[in-house]
Amino acid sequence: MVKLNMVKALNLALLQEMERDPDVLVLGEDVGVDGGVFRVTEDLHRTFGGKRVIDSPLAEAAIVGTAVGMALYGLKPVCEIQFSGFAFQCFHQIENHAARYRQRTQGRFHCQMVVRMPYGGGVRALEHHSESEEQFYAHVPGLKLVVPSGPRNARALLVSAIRDPDPVIFFEAKALYHAHKEEVPEETEALPIGQARVAQEGRDLTLIAYGAMLRVALEAAEVLRAEDGVGAEVIDLLTLSPLDRETLVASVAKTGRAVVVHEAPRSFGPGAEIAASIMEGAFLALEAPIRRVAAVDVPWVGFAREKASVPDVSRVVAVARETLAF
């Protein structure tokens, strides 16, 4: 075991997968000599050289587009998009091609590739550097969307993403990169994609979160326990697509109440799909409407006002109390 923050844990996953499989390579802006603007690819260039750790020209569409070509050839590229806010310049390559190649060619080709991108607020950054836009990828058939919540699961999920035969969009919460360290085993560890985790058990209410919002949900659960004597179950989704409906439904069948927390804007966000899935699976168990605590539906507000929009502990506690009192 070593104690690592999320940046180092992700770096370990890349290092070990590249050592294990010569078909795995890394490409993106500043991922080589510089080691990535968040240092996730640090030292990989020194270890594996410029042919495997490619400092690409500054062009998101070609980073993903050439990775599609590499994947069609049989390589396993891991792209880094510097910030998820810039991924709209490669969204067409992801949606039109990476996600569809297996179906389009009826299995003759597929895209085993990962597109990593930092997302989310709380880092006092400019526009396009702190948005949460995971809903776009969750909506695209053919993709998988993974959002780890801490160093250990980030490392284990990145290993699985690299080994997964389908394109995986890998969202890394910037706010978590250096937030805390965790014990991470030195030998490779993988976590199944598509499986949520019960982060904390409880009987009275289910809080559902992922990425940086997991910590918010856990802290809200602690407030509810200490101040209200309420036992909140907290689910860490880890994968948004495919969604682990079973874990969600089983939890709400037990608690009868659910609050979904996410940083993406509310409308048509992951919370809507989660709420619908719970309704379909646990309708008769519900004691209250499922609530969403999400960013407000306005264009990016600037980090001076970000706190009012992005969910925090007090908002989650307030909504949870309304749900419990319904």
Next chain:
Amino acid sequence: MPRTSLDLRLSVDHLSILDGDGTLDTALEPDIPAGDLKRMYRTMVLGRRLDERMVRLQRQGRIGTFAPIKGQEASQIGAVATLRREDWMVPSFRETAAMLWRGWPIEQILAFFAGRLEGGRPAPDQRDLPITIPVSTQLPHAVGLAYAAQYRGDDAVVMAFFGDGATSEGDFHEAMNFAGVWHVPVVFVCQNNQWAISVPIKKQTHSRTLAQKALAYGFPGIQVDGNDILAVYAASREAVLRAQAGEGPTLIECVTYRLGVHTTADDPTKYRSEAEVREWERKDPLTRFGAYLEKKTLLEPGLDEELDALIARAVTVFEALPPADPLTMFEHAYGELPAPLRAERREMAERLARAAPDPTAAEPLPPPPMRGQRKTSRWSN
């Protein structure tokens, strides 16, 4: 600090070997074996005949919308004929002739345009990408394939097709830039057919040629008479050999013309003159190459009839395909079907089973022809 001119030594050649009047520049004439010349002509004619047949099939509602190639046969065949089987072909959506050369069965092409994905599936050992529709987005894939070939130490070359309109797209420029920086074995073949649906080339770019765009990315570009198959072949051969020798990418601009509609949903009389079309019909690549072969006594008698029979057989095979099974839509969505999709599949299977027709009921009537479609005797073929 004087202001000086940078001597970039940039130039673009235009290559023509067999001109519209049939005049041959014997010094530039490529040495192509007789068997290859015959196969090239044969595939061009097959492309033309299939194109004409497909327009009729579309008008009859037997296949969906497609993009005819008429007029562009030399640009396609001259280019792909320089590839080996282990090289890669990356098409856009108007490369039927190139696909025929690369071995795509006719019935499969028909199935593709009848909305069946199995028609777009390359054979297991075939190094062709499927038809790509969003303009220019296949070009980064070609560069990625070439990078991968180089990475693995294979000497495969990648040839990518696109049109004049594609040169306005960002993906074209990004792909060219990456190809230049990475110095990968790619041949970019631009079929400049003068029209991107209704927009003529002069509204597409202010550049004098499309070939010169390569120069900005640090590799050669050449413009060729795209209706002169010998010129297309010679330029492509040079580019493929350069790529094989590790000398990087090349852009070839084939100046040609789309004699037909953009797609079967298009009416070109709205945006271009009949006189212009007539003028290009006089430069028909088939006529020119046919005359060249005639002089070499390489024309095969009865070729049209033979190819028509081949097409007719393929149409029969295509029309005898069993109905598309809806449940197969789940098979290739993911490597392994995720749980939510397993549930959707189950739901569909139940829905289809409930809606299954009673096998004892009378044969349903064929659907009436769609509006504007001719009902011909072929309907019952």
